[in-house]
Each structure stands twice: as structure tokens, then as C-alpha cells.
Amino acid sequence: MIGTILFLALAVIAVLAAVGMLTSTNAVHAALFLVINFACIALFYLGLGAPFLAMVQVTVYAGAIMVLFLFVIMLLGAERVSITSRLNWQIPVAAILTVALIGVTAFILFSPQVGTNLPVINTAEAPTSNTETGFEYGSPQSVGALLFNLYLLPFELTGVLLLVAMVGAIVLTRDEGKTPAGKRRRAEVVAEAEKVSGD
Amino acid sequence: MPTETNFLVPTSYYIILSAILFALGVLGVLARRNAILIFMSIELMLNAANLAFVAFARSLINLDGQVFVFFVMTVAAAEVAVGLALIVAIFRSKKSIDIDELHSMEG
Numbered sequence: 001m002i003g004t005i006l007f008l009a010l011a012v013i014a015v016l017a018a019v020g021m022l023t024s025t026n027a028v029h030a031a032l033f034l035v036i037n038f039a040c041i042a043l044f045y046l047g048l049g050a051p052f053l054a055m056v057q058v059t060v061y062a063g064a065i066m067v068l069f070l071f072v073i074m075l076l077g078a079e080r081v082s083i084t085s086r087l088n089w090q091i092p093v094a095a096i097l098t099v100a101l102i103g104v105t106a107f108i109l110f111s112p113q114v115g116t117n118l119p120v121i122n123t124a125e126a127p128t129s130n131t132e133t134g135f136e137y138g139s140p141q142s143v144g145a146l147l148f149n150l151y152l153l154p155f156e157l158t159g160v161l162l163l164v165a166m167v168g169a170i171v172l173t174r175d176e177g178k179t180p181a182g183k184r185r186r187a188e189v190v191a192e193a194e195k196v197s198g199d
Numbered sequence: 200m201p202t203e204t205n206f207l208v209p210t211s212y213y214i215i216l217s218a219i220l221f222a223l224g225v226l227g228v229l230a231r232r233n234a235i236l237i238f239m240s241i242e243l244m245l246n247a248a249n250l251a252f253v254a255f256a257r258s259l260i261n262l263d264g265q266v267f268v269f270f271v272m273t274v275a276a277a278e279v280a281v282g283l284a285l286i287v288a289i290f291r292s293k294k295s296i297d298i299d300e301l302h303s304m305e306g
Binding site: 004007018041044053093095097138142151154165173179 | 273
């Protein structure tokens with residue numbers, strides 16, 4: 001009973017934050033609404049027995065990704081431009097398609113052949129505290145035990161992926177002397193090199 | 200201290216919420232012209248999928264769903280880094296992040 005009330009309150013907040021992000025005219029407001037949504041989802045993870053994932057969600061999503069978004073929004077000056085929409089017919093079509101998506105999902109979920117027959121959807125048991133490794137369900141130890149044993153290869157691959165992403169981001173934003181600041185920096189470096197070689 | 204059964208919510212509630220958030224993300228991607236806001240809607244969709252994963256992991260008492268969510272978060276972080284770098288690079292050359300104006304590959 002208490003759990004359902006808490007869930008409904010958090011769900012309402014999450015959906016309202018998502019709607020706020022969609023309809024906000026200021027980019028910074030939209031980013032902050034999304035932070036509220038991410039915090040709600042972190043609380044959902046706590047309720048679902050995933051405390052490690054809740055902390056990772058707060059750290060990575062709300063703490064790193066949204067900060068990166070805000071950096072870029074400020075860098076591009078998007079917070080000064082109010083977002084007016086020139087789309088005329090796309091928005092009603094998008095709304096109709098979204099309602100259709102929700103309708104199809106609800107239909108499948110509540111249909112007697114597929115949805116309500118699945119025991120995994122209708123019941124929920126409390127996860128037992130003894131998994132195979134003996135650690136508590138959802139704790140960092142148990143997730144780590146799985147991550148470093150069964151899923152070691154994907155783990156290493158995501159490490160390589162992060163390295164590639166970092167290199168890619170640096171290469172993409174590298175200034176090759178085309179902007180005024182780049183030309184100035186390049187001239188300074190050349191002057192310094194000439195001075196050193198002339199000594 | 201209340202027993203654990205007081206706090207258990209049926210998994211279908213979480214799946215419905217995940218579907219609603221995903222549909223809102225789709226609406227954001229379709230109806231926005233600012234590239235950064237489209238990116239944020241994509242992040243909303245990824246989070247909705249993560250919520251479904253964790254809900255099913257709890258229902259099946261299996262930790263594989265949580266490990267997969269971990270990987271999804273990592274990939275999303277890498278994607279955001281590269282995508283925002285791309286947006287910054289495009290802005291430098293075109294001075295605009297309106298996707299309606301990014302229809303040519305020249306420049």
C-alpha cells in the first residue's frame with residue numbers, strides 16, 4: 001500500500017518532469033527538468049532493489065551527462081535563444097503517433113494471450129538475499145561479481161569504447177587554425193619555436 | 200519496521216511507466232528542432248528502457264538485467280560525449296544547431 005502510493009507519487013513527478021522537458025522553451029530549463037526525471041528514476045532503482053545502479057545513475061547521468069549538456073548549452077549560447085517552433089503539422093502527427101505507441105503497448109500488456117498471462121509481469125517477489133555468490137541482491141559486490149566473471153569481455157569492450165569516444169571527442173573539437181583564436185594560438189606557438197631555435 | 204511486502208509494486212506498473220516515458224522521448228525526438236533537445240529526448244528513451252530492464256531483473260530475481268543497465272549507461276555516456284562534440288563542431292561551421300538547416304553535407 002505504502003509502496004504503491006510512493007510509486008505513484010514518483011511516477012507522476014517523473015512524467016511531469018518529462019513533459020516539462022518537452023514543452024519548455026528554454027534549453028537550460030529543459031536540462032534541469034531532465035535532471036529531476038533522472039533523480040526520480042534513481043529512486044525507482046532504489047525501490048527495485050538496485051542500490052548500486054541508483055548511485056551509478058545519479059553519478060553518471062545526473063552528475064556527468066547532464067553537466068556535459070549544460071556545458072554545451074552554455075557554450076553554444078542556446079540559453080539565450082528562446083526556442084520557438086516553426087513546425088506546423090509535425091507536432092500533432094507526433095502526438096498522434098505517441099498516443100498510438102502507448103495504446104499498442106498497453107494493448108499488448110493487457111491482452112490475455114501475451115500480457116496478463118506472463119507471470120513475470122503480474123507478480124513481484126522480494127529478491128532473496130542469497131544469490132549464487134552469497135552477496136545481497138543488487139549490492140555492488142553481487143553486480144561486480146557478475147560483471148567481472150561472466151561479462152568480462154563486454155566490460156573490457158566498453159573500456160575500449162570509452163577510450164575511443166574520448167579520442168573522438170577531442171579530434172572532433174580540435175581547432176586546426178581556422179578560427180581566430182586558433183590562428184592566434186598557432187602564431188604564438190610558431191613565434192615561441194622561432195625564439196627558442198634562434199637562441 | 201514494515202515488512203518487505205508493503206513496498207512491492209507489481210512489475211506491470213513499472214513497464215507501463217517505462218512505456219510512457221519512452222513514448223514521451225519519441226515525442227521529443229519527433230517534435231523538436233534543436234539538436235541538443237533531441238539528444239536529451241534520446242537520453243529519456245534510454246532511461247525508460249533501463250527502468251524496464253531493472254524491473255524485469257527484480258521480477259525474475261536475476262542480476263543480468265542490472266549488469267546490462269550498467270552497460271547501457273556506459274554506452275550512453277560515450278554517445279553523449281561524441282554527439283555533443285559533433286554538435287559543437289557543426290555549430291562552429293554553420294553557426295546554427297537547427298536541424299532543419301543541417302540538410303547538406305557541404306561546408
